[in-house]
Structure formats: structure tokens, C-alpha cells
Amino acid sequence: xxxxxxxxxxxxxxxxxxxxxxSEDEAFQLAKKEMSMALCGDKSAxxxxxxxxxxxxxxxxxxxxxxxxxxxxxxxxxxxxxxxxGGLVSFQIDAEMNAVYVQSIEAWSKDGKKxxxxxxxxxxxxxx
Numbered sequence: 001x002x003x004x005x006x007x008x009x010x011x012x013x014x015x016x017x018x019x020x021x022x023s024e025d026e027a028f029q030l031a032k033k034e035m036s037m038a039l040c041g042d043k044s045a046x047x048x049x050x051x052x053x054x055x056x057x058x059x060x061x062x063x064x065x066x067x068x069x070x071x072x073x074x075x076x077x078x079x080x081x082x083x084x085x086g087g088l089v090s091f092q093i094d095a096e097m098n099a100v101y102v103q104s105i106e107a108w109s110k111d112g113k114k115x116x117x118x119x120x121x122x123x124x125x126x127x128x
Contacts (some may be wrong), residue, residue: 022066022093027055030100031070031089037123038105038116039075039082049076057093065101066093075107083114 022030032050033043040047052073057066072087087107091100105118105125119126 020095021060022057022068022095024055024057027057027068027093028053028070030093031055031068031091032072034089034091034100034102034105035072035075035087035107038087038107038118038125039084047078047080048082049078050074051076060095064094064096066095067091068093072107083109084116085110 032045036043036045036048050072053071055068055070057068060066067090069088069090072089075082075084075087084107087105089105090103092103093100102118106115107117108115113128115128116125118124
């Protein structure tokens with residue numbers, strides 16, 4: 001009986017180990033910083049605001065990362081007009097290392113004539 005209690009307590013304490021799943025709001029804020037690299041050239045997100053949009057976070061994978069993506073419904077320039085009106089960011093979150101690994105960043109205009117996308121390492125962007 002004593003052994004069963006010890007095993008049960010150990011199992012319950014291990015169940016709480018590790019970082020919690022990032023919330024959708026946390027994922028959206030991370031994605032907003034990454035989108036800022038494409039639109040502002042830094043992670044301040046000072047040159048645009050977002051109206052509408054949402055993020056999704058997957059279940060934790062075996063390597064302790066989470067796949068995440070965020071869509072931006074309406075992107076508006078702060079103080080100046082932007083050529084882009086919507087966007088998408090896909091990335092992985094490593095909760096243990098507090099790191100974000102960007103897979104894609106894309107933004108586009110309403111008419112589809114202008115777009116910007118991540119096309120290389122170190123935040124190299126291609127525009128159309």
C-alpha cells in the first residue's frame with residue numbers, strides 16, 4: 001500500500017512537469033512580432049495595427065515544440081499606409097528554450113497585386 005501511494009504521488013508530480021502550452025493569445029503576439037520584421041524591419045510592431053485574426057497552437061510534439069500559425073484579418077498602417085492588408089505566419093515554439101522558429105511569413109494586398117514573403121535565412125524577404 002505504501003508503495004502504491006509513493007508511485008501515485010510521483011506520477012502526479014511528473015504530470016505537471018514541463019512548460020504549459022502557449023496560449024493562442026501568446027502565439028498571436030509572437031506572430032505579430034515576426035510579421036513586424038516583414039512590415040517594419042524590426043520586432044516592435046510599431047508601424048502597423050491588426051484588426052481581426054487568430055492563432056492556433058498544436059499539441060506538444062515529442063521534441064517539446066508546438067506548431068503554431070496566426071492569420072491577420074486586417075493590417076493597417078500606423079501613421080502611413082501599408083501595401084499589405086492581410087497575412088499569415090507559421091512557426092514552431094520551443095517552450096523549453098523560449099525560442100521561436102519561423103517557417104513562413106506572408107503578407108498580401110487586397111487586390112493580390114502586392115505581396116511579401118520570407119524567402120531566405122535571417123529575415124530575407126521577397127516582394128511582388
